[in-house]
Amino acid sequence: MVANVLSIKDLHVSVGDKEILKGVTITVKSGEIHALMGPNGTGKSTLAHTVVGSLRYKVKSGELLINDINLKDLQVYERARAGLFVAFQEPVSVQGLRFINYLRTAYSSLHPDEKLEYKKFIEEVKELLNYFGLDNSFIDRGLNEGLSGGEKKRMEALQMLILKPKFIILDEIDSGLDIDALRVVSKAIAKAKENGAGIIIITHYQRILDYIKPDFVHVLINGRIAESGNGELAKLIEERGYEYYRGGEVDAKVE
Amino acid sequence: MQKWNEIEVEEAKKLNEIKYDFVTNVKPAYQVQKGLSRSVVEEMSKEKKEPDWMRNIRLKALEIFLSKPVPTWGPDLSELNFDDLTYYIKPEDRKANNWDEVPKEIKDTFDKLGVPEMEKKYLAGSVAQLQSEGVYSRLRKQWEDKGVVFMDMDSALQRYPDIVKEHFGRVVPPSDNKFAALNTAVWSGGSFLYIPSGVQLDLPVQAYFRMNGALEGQFERTLIIAEPGASVHYIEGCTAPTYSQYSLHAAIVEVYVKKAAKVRYTSVQNWSDNIINGPTKRSWIEERGRMEWVQGSLGSKITMTYPSSILRGEYASTSNLNVALAVGPVWKDNGAKVIHAAPNTSSKVVAKSISGKGGMSVYRGQLRINPGAYNSKASVQCDALILDDISKSNTYPHNEILEESASFSHEASVGKISEDQVDYLMSRGIREEDARSLIVLGFLDDVLKEIPLEYSIEFNKLVKLEMSKYGAVG
Ligand SMILES: Nc1ncnc2c1ncn2[C@@H]1O[C@H](COP(=O)(O)OP(=O)(O)OP(=O)(O)O)[C@@H](O)[C@H]1O
Numbered sequence: 001m002v003a004n005v006l007s008i009k010d011l012h013v014s015v016g017d018k019e020i021l022k023g024v025t026i027t028v029k030s031g032e033i034h035a036l037m038g039p040n041g042t043g044k045s046t047l048a049h050t051v052v053g054s055l056r057y058k059v060k061s062g063e064l065l066i067n068d069i070n071l072k073d074l075q076v077y078e079r080a081r082a083g084l085f086v087a088f089q090e091p092v093s094v095q096g097l098r099f100i101n102y103l104r105t106a107y108s109s110l111h112p113d114e115k116l117e118y119k120k121f122i123e124e125v126k127e128l129l130n131y132f133g134l135d136n137s138f139i140d141r142g143l144n145e146g147l148s149g150g151e152k153k154r155m156e157a158l159q160m161l162i163l164k165p166k167f168i169i170l171d172e173i174d175s176g177l178d179i180d181a182l183r184v185v186s187k188a189i190a191k192a193k194e195n196g197a198g199i200i201i202i203t204h205y206q207r208i209l210d211y212i213k214p215d216f217v218h219v220l221i222n223g224r225i226a227e228s229g230n231g232e233l234a235k236l237i238e239e240r241g242y243e244y245y246r247g248g249e250v251d252a253k254v255e
Numbered sequence: 256m257q258k259w260n261e262i263e264v265e266e267a268k269k270l271n272e273i274k275y276d277f278v279t280n281v282k283p284a285y286q287v288q289k290g291l292s293r294s295v296v297e298e299m300s301k302e303k304k305e306p307d308w309m310r311n312i313r314l315k316a317l318e319i320f321l322s323k324p325v326p327t328w329g330p331d332l333s334e335l336n337f338d339d340l341t342y343y344i345k346p347e348d349r350k351a352n353n354w355d356e357v358p359k360e361i362k363d364t365f366d367k368l369g370v371p372e373m374e375k376k377y378l379a380g381s382v383a384q385l386q387s388e389g390v391y392s393r394l395r396k397q398w399e400d401k402g403v404v405f406m407d408m409d410s411a412l413q414r415y416p417d418i419v420k421e422h423f424g425r426v427v428p429p430s431d432n433k434f435a436a437l438n439t440a441v442w443s444g445g446s447f448l449y450i451p452s453g454v455q456l457d458l459p460v461q462a463y464f465r466m467n468g469a470l471e472g473q474f475e476r477t478l479i480i481a482e483p484g485a486s487v488h489y490i491e492g493c494t495a496p497t498y499s500q501y502s503l504h505a506a507i508v509e510v511y512v513k514k515a516a517k518v519r520y521t522s523v524q525n526w527s528d529n530i531i532n533g534p535t536k537r538s539w540i541e542e543r544g545r546m547e548w549v550q551g552s553l554g555s556k557i558t559m560t561y562p563s564s565i566l567r568g569e570y571a572s573t574s575n576l577n578v579a580l581a582v583g584p585v586w587k588d589n590g591a592k593v594i595h596a597a598p599n600t601s602s603k604v605v606a607k608s609i610s611g612k613g614g615m616s617v618y619r620g621q622l623r624i625n626p627g628a629y630n631s632k633a634s635v636q637c638d639a640l641i642l643d644d645i646s647k648s649n650t651y652p653h654n655e656i657l658e659e660s661a662s663f664s665h666e667a668s669v670g671k672i673s674e675d676q677v678d679y680l681m682s683r684g685i686r687e688e689d690a691r692s693l694i695v696l697g698f699l700d701d702v703l704k705e706i707p708l709e710y711s712i713e714f715n716k717l718v719k720l721e722m723s724k725y726g727a728v729g
């Protein structure tokens with residue numbers, strides 16, 4: 001398999017007049033799992049939205065690449081076609097847009113060279129719904145319309161598997177999941193990794209990382225990566241909290 | 256980058272051009288000189304070999320028409336010059352019951368429109384009209400044997416004059432509005448559907464109305480009579496080619512829903528943008544009867560249509576589901592009229608509109624619950640989606656709840672497409688314009704899902720085509 005690389009290099013991002021990300025560097029290769037942790041409001045979701053390409057998030061400087069494709073030149077949908085998938089912290093809903101119609105459109109947009117066999121596709125979706133503990137009625141429901149928090153997260157995970165992206169950013173996919181759902185979603189992430197995806201898991205909790213061992217853990221404090229390390233770092237964070245990074249120590253920890 | 260969605264829009268464009276936007280090259284078998292006068296009306300009536308009573312109805316209606324001003328409360332109709340129009344164009348002398356007997360040029364027209372194919376696949380019967388006259392009608396034998404009648408209205412007047420006389424112009428009198436008076440004066444074609452007591456058609460019947468020229472008037476007249484316990488689904492299709500000059504379509508539809516009968520009237524319109532469309536559609540619903548109006552309306556320059564249901568018998572009910580797109584220099588004035596004139600009647604109105612590219616969509620509704628219509632229930636919901644800053648939407652509900660025990664709810668919403676929704680869909684690889692059309696289709700889904708699949712697939716494509724007018728702007 002060809003190894004792909006997602007490079008986020010010294011990324012500075014503002015929303016309105018406010019600089020939120022102040023130089024973030026993360027490099028993800030195919031098959032790697034990175035965990036991104038950090039206190040509320042430090043810019044984790046901002047990073048996800050910026051990589052997606054939402055216009056509200058202005059890249060002031062830095063680079064965003066998949067291999068040698070410059071994502072900054074691409075519109076949101078083109079980035080997805082370059083292999084990017086982001087499961088949002090709060091997936092929006094679209095009234096009346098049937099999930100299956102949406103998913104089919106997304107799939108054929110992302111894989112224009114494949115001839116999509118609709119029947120097979122539906123079967124595959126049903127199987128996955130079942131895998132995530134959701135019944136078949138979800139196929140025809142409006143996109144995220146009236147779904148519970150945990151159901152939305154599972155539907156995002158389902159799309160992550162169906163759409164076969166190269167790079168995946170999961171923004172708090174574990175929040176709001178019950179224990180069983182967390183286990184299934186973790187398995188799904190492991191599957192995506194096996195399929196060769198490079199993955200960033202944004203999370204507040206060690207729990208999900210017990211199921212899927214991250215290769216790298218990054219701590220984002222005030223728009224900067226305060227520390228990067230291996231899987232052990234997540235446990236350390238759990239023990240000592242983010243207080244540890246307050247007051248001057250932040251800069252010292254930057255690589 | 257990948258082109259698949261451009262291909263889809265291209266396909267829809269072609270569909271629209273090849274399937275709808277073409278002119279049939281026929282030399283009319285007969286036509287009156289342009290303009291409207293007593294002699295034109297008399298000439299038409301004579302050409303049609305009508306009984307005197309019908310000619311008299313026409314002449315009286317003409318007087319009413321001339322005495323009524325052009326409505327000014329809605330869209331600008333100043334372009335409409337009644338002297339410029341040709342009121343009666345008969346493309347062909349014969350009326351066929353078999354597509355093989357239809358002259359080639361005309362048959363080709365309906366082949367392109369997919370009418371014979373739809374008939375074979377899906378319909379219990381079919382009427383096809385080009386310009387002013389029905390050119391084809393057919394009903395499957397099994398229904399003929401049960402006494403169902405489905406044919407063009409002129410033929411029905413010849414063959415069933417008594418039934419026509421008894422029902423004609425009662426639900427929609429010529430005095431109702433200027434267009435109704437005009438239609439009554441110069442009506443031609445349309446369809447006549449009679450379902451005897453207790454007969455329930457399991458497949459729909461369809462009438463297809465095709466306009467062909469510029470400055471042409473099409474004034475079909477439809478009469479549907481569902482006897483007690485009968486049920487039917489009637490589908491109306493309307494299209495026309497594009498011209499720089501306008502044409503006028505002003506139909507009248509009268510529906511009698513008798514005791515415990517059920518009629519669904521689905522209208523799928525894809526007008527070219529030179530059409531001024533002002534039909535009057537109304538139904539009388541008796542005890543436990545049910546009338547369902549479903550309308551999907553694309554195109555036209557101006558549309559003014561307010562299908563009405565008069566609930567005359569206890570436990571009568573009606574629904575009115577309407578989707579209208581006003582994208583471009585279009586004024587869609589749509590609505591519903593419901594009168595609860597008996598106890599325990601119920602009604603539901605759902606109107607969805609899209610305005611874009613300077614389009615104007617209006618919901619104009621009237622709902623009345625008469626005193627004594629005990630325990631009647633009514634709900635009105637109108638939702639508007641506005642696609643940009645130059646487009647508009649207005650709502651003029653007129654509700655009169657005169658019965659205390661009745662319950663009534665009215666909900667209205669006006670919204671825009673949220674950029675977060677667009678971003679979300681785009682983040683899954685969907686192009687911006689496709690994302691927007693998916694959101695629009697989702698918004699319309701409540702109503703679109705009531706349109707038979709055979710029609711809604713194409714309707715969806717045409718909605719996407721309208722949305723593609725937006726291009727991929729940032
Ligand atoms: N669209 C926006 N408009 C205004 N402020 C924003 C916007 N997006 C993010 N911010 C601000 O940027 C900062 C970072 O927000 P972000 O959502 O990235 O935090 P987070 O690390 O994901 O937090 P959490 O753990 O609570 O999800 C916050 O102060 C937030 O209010």
Ligand SMILES: [Mg+2]
Nearest residue numbers: 044045046089
């Ligand atoms: Mg967040």
